[in-house]
Amino acid sequence: QVQLVESGGGLVQAGGSLRLSCAASGRTFSSYAMGWFRQAPGKEREFVSTISGLGNTYYADSVKGRFTISRNNAKNTLYLQMNSLKPEDTAVYYCATRRRPGLTVTISDYDFWGQGTQVTVSS
Numbered sequence: 798q799v800q801l802v803e804s805g806g807g808l809v810q811a812g813g814s815l816r817l818s819c820a821a822s823g824r825t826f827s828s829y830a831m832g833w834f835r836q837a838p839g840k841e842r843e844f845v846s847t848i849s850g851l852g853n854t855y856y857a858d859s860v861k862g863r864f865t866i867s868r869n870n871a872k873n874t875l876y877l878q879m880n881s882l883k884p885e886d887t888a889v890y891y892c893a894t895r896r897r898p899g900l901t902v903t904i905s906d907y908d909f910w911g912q913g914t915q916v917t918v919s920s
Contacts, residue, residue, distance in 0.1 A: 799823035799909040801892050806914030813882050813918070819875040819892030819911055826850075827870035830900050832907060833877045835888035835916075842891070844902040846877065855900050860886075882918045889913040 805817040817833070832847035846856045846866040854866050865878040875892050893907035901907075 799894070801894065801909055801911035803890065803892050803911045803914040806890060806916045808917045808919065809882055811882060811884055811918055811920050814878070814880045815882065815916060817877040817879065817890055817892075817914060817916075819877075821873040821875065821892075821894065826868075826873050826894060828898055829894055829896065830898055831868060831875045831892065831894045832901075833866060833875075833890060833892055834904065835886075835890045836913075837885075837888040840888075842904055844904070845890070847900045847902065848875070849900050850898050853900060855902070857902075879916070882916075884918050884920045887916060887918050889915050 800822045802820045828850045830849050833845040834842050835845050836842040844857050848854045848866045863881045867876045891913045892911045894909050895907045
């Protein structure tokens with residue numbers, strides 16, 4: 798059974814930083830793409846960033862230059878370093894993985910999801 802567990806969320810002031818982690822278990826993830834998504838209250842879940850098994854990355858325009866996605870395949874862990882946080886970054890952040898290696902921003906292309914971690918940025 799594939800499990801993804803996010804951690805690292807919290808309350809931070811605007812301009813601050815947080816580092817999210819996603820611990821994966823149940824299979825070897827090194828060959829598969831992983832991603833971060835977020836969902837703000839009253840809004841649809843949206844793409845944040847994705848990384849392939851080889852380390853290729855892609856970001857939403859709203860976070861480009863502020864967020865950095867990375868992975869440690871030896872530890873089966875995905876990370877999201879978030880800098881220069883803004884109040885509009887407030888959301889529940891989810892990690893996800895898929896059964897294929899290629900990058901995608903489409904929510905339905907991801908097969909497994911974590912339970913989410915809350916990030917709140919105060920102004």
